Amino acid sequence: MEKHRLPLPELHDDKHRHKQCNGDNSNRFRPPKYKTRGYVAVDNNNLNRSQSLGSCSANSSQVAHAISFRGLECPDASTLPLSPVPLERSERNSHFEQCFERLAKLGEGSFGEVFKVRDRSDGRFYAVKISKQLFRGEQYRAERLEEVRRYEEFSGHENCIRFIRAWEQYDRLYMQMELCRESLEQYLLRCQRIPEERIWHILLDLLRGLKSLHDRNLIHLDIKLDNVLIGEDDETCKLADFGLVIDVDRANSHHATEGDSRYMAPEILQGHFSKAADIFSLGIAMLELACYMDLPSNGPLWHELRNGILPEEFINKISLELQSVIKSMMMPDPARRPTADQLLSHPKLQHLQQKRKSLMNLSMLSRSFRRSRRAVWGRMCNWKTSAFRYLLYFLEVLHLCKPIGPSQPSINLDPNSPSSKEVPLVPRVEFQLVGSTPIANRDCYASDFPFGEDPLELSHQGSPNVINSTPLNTNQGKSRMELLGKNLDSFGRYPKMPDFESLNSPCSALSSPKVLDTSSFRRKKLFVMEFDDE
Numbered sequence: 001m002e003k004h005r006l007p008l009p010e011l012h013d014d015k016h017r018h019k020q021c022n023g024d025n026s027n028r029f030r031p032p033k034y035k036t037r038g039y040v041a042v043d044n045n046n047l048n049r050s051q052s053l054g055s056c057s058a059n060s061s062q063v064a065h066a067i068s069f070r071g072l073e074c075p076d077a078s079t080l081p082l083s084p085v086p087l088e089r090s091e092r093n094s095h096f097e098q099c100f101e102r103l104a105k106l107g108e109g110s111f112g113e114v115f116k117v118r119d120r121s122d123g124r125f126y127a128v129k130i131s132k133q134l135f136r137g138e139q140y141r142a143e144r145l146e147e148v149r150r151y152e153e154f155s156g157h158e159n160c161i162r163f164i165r166a167w168e169q170y171d172r173l174y175m176q177m178e179l180c181r182e183s184l185e186q187y188l189l190r191c192q193r194i195p196e197e198r199i200w201h202i203l204l205d206l207l208r209g210l211k212s213l214h215d216r217n218l219i220h221l222d223i224k225l226d227n228v229l230i231g232e233d234d235e236t237c238k239l240a241d242f243g244l245v246i247d248v249d250r251a252n253s254h255h256a257t258e259g260d261s262r263y264m265a266p267e268i269l270q271g272h273f274s275k276a277a278d279i280f281s282l283g284i285a286m287l288e289l290a291c292y293m294d295l296p297s298n299g300p301l302w303h304e305l306r307n308g309i310l311p312e313e314f315i316n317k318i319s320l321e322l323q324s325v326i327k328s329m330m331m332p333d334p335a336r337r338p339t340a341d342q343l344l345s346h347p348k349l350q351h352l353q354q355k356r357k358s359l360m361n362l363s364m365l366s367r368s369f370r371r372s373r374r375a376v377w378g379r380m381c382n383w384k385t386s387a388f389r390y391l392l393y394f395l396e397v398l399h400l401c402k403p404i405g406p407s408q409p410s411i412n413l414d415p416n417s418p419s420s421k422e423v424p425l426v427p428r429v430e431f432q433l434v435g436s437t438p439i440a441n442r443d444c445y446a447s448d449f450p451f452g453e454d455p456l457e458l459s460h461q462g463s464p465n466v467i468n469s470t471p472l473n474t475n476q477g478k479s480r481m482e483l484l485g486k487n488l489d490s491f492g493r494y495p496k497m498p499d500f501e502s503l504n505s506p507c508s509a510l511s512s513p514k515v516l517d518t519s520s521f522r523r524k525k526l527f528v529m530e531f532d533d534e
């Protein structure tokens, strides 16, 4: 097996303060070498089917081919969506250009450039990774396709990046995946000091992601801050870049590839690829994250870190508990390093998992509580409406049965009307209508209902007339004195209504003829509808 040695140690004495190293691929030694198993390549029906000359394979050409290893379990992945661009324009552009609007470059690695894009058909944002180099040959192409298979394999895990689909066109591989906020490397450069509690959470996320690989006997071989992405929720850390993932058994008998030398376990130099190598890489990445330390890619410190000597001035900044976890993960002897399972059973991580579980249960509980509360509330609204109606009936009946005493004054609204002399004064029932039907995220008022509509059918309940709290002004355009003059009695006085306070005011007489009395009761609010955010 071909082995690669690290460059001779160089003496660096910057004491390893973290520096920006985005897009620096100098730590990559050689391109990956894998064998790949069969995959499904499906022609996109709406695209030009002509094959390009000089293409390295029949499948990689001007025609966009969907690539998927998921087979029948996910038929969607093996077909490309139709382009929303008109056919005459679509023939000139690649499938990528037809379907996506390129918005920004998110990052670049040794193998690909990643762009933030907007899907033209649904307007959603995604990340699309486009391989940098053209397929040089069938072997290289097979290696790129292997990455697709791994992305697909781990796509369902909460701590692995969600993969949408892949296709190839013009001898390049395109991979569409969920858009993440940023990489852990970018996060570290932005925040510089990350609280220790957050470090534990990140470690927990990554151990869970790593466990899903190790449980399948796979090793990542490229764990580093740049290959960990923070999800859109700004919380969850996800493993990405499965370009070097390989089966443990095949790794030592075939050509596996070392990842970034800054994160590389020492035994990789001897060609020993194991799950413990991933644990070492994760341990040193945690050291970088917790201590804001710039990891060397070679030199004396590189060797010190691999001999279990961690620089005091950095490691002292973190708790002893975290120190011991990181030290154990960076043990020089791979056999002495804890496994992902053992690390996950660390009391601190167990505690965090318990906390997350109870938080999740709590949020589920509160969600179901909110849902049932909404259902009960809906029913209660109906009951309240009914109760309110019964109350109205009751008040009406009560009022109609009440004997009207001789002292009860009557209002002569129209001195010419003979009936007005006989009709006793019916108290005015005044409401500020608050309906039972929720409108948007607020109480409902009468004004919410179309003109002429009575949401509580109050107008159909017979006498007494139920009127809106705002009296109708039918006297528009007339002066108040003119109006008052109309209501003077034969002695030029305003009619007096001693029993009803608001009619003491001369202006009360100006309100609509419908107003028979002052409010006998005022209902401020029937109830307040409460809505959830959801």
Ligand SMILES: Nc1ncnc2c1ncn2[C@@H]1O[C@H](COP(=O)(O)OP(=O)(O)OP(=O)(O)O)[C@@H](O)[C@H]1O
Pocket (backbone or CB within 6 Å): 025, 106, 107, 108, 109, 110, 111, 112, 113, 114, 127, 129, 161, 177, 178, 179, 180, 181, 182, 183, 222, 226, 227, 229, 240, 241, 243
């Ligand atoms: N889904 C994504 N959302 C947001 N940014 C992303 C996404 N995928 C990748 N990136 C950014 O692009 C960078 C390069 O992506 P990636 O690591 O997959 O490329 P690569 O060529 O395989 O890199 P490497 O050199 O590690 O092999 C990442 O470090 C990250 O900053």
Ligand SMILES: [Mg+2]
Pocket (backbone or CB within 6 Å): 109, 110, 226, 227, 241
């Ligand atoms: Mg990468």
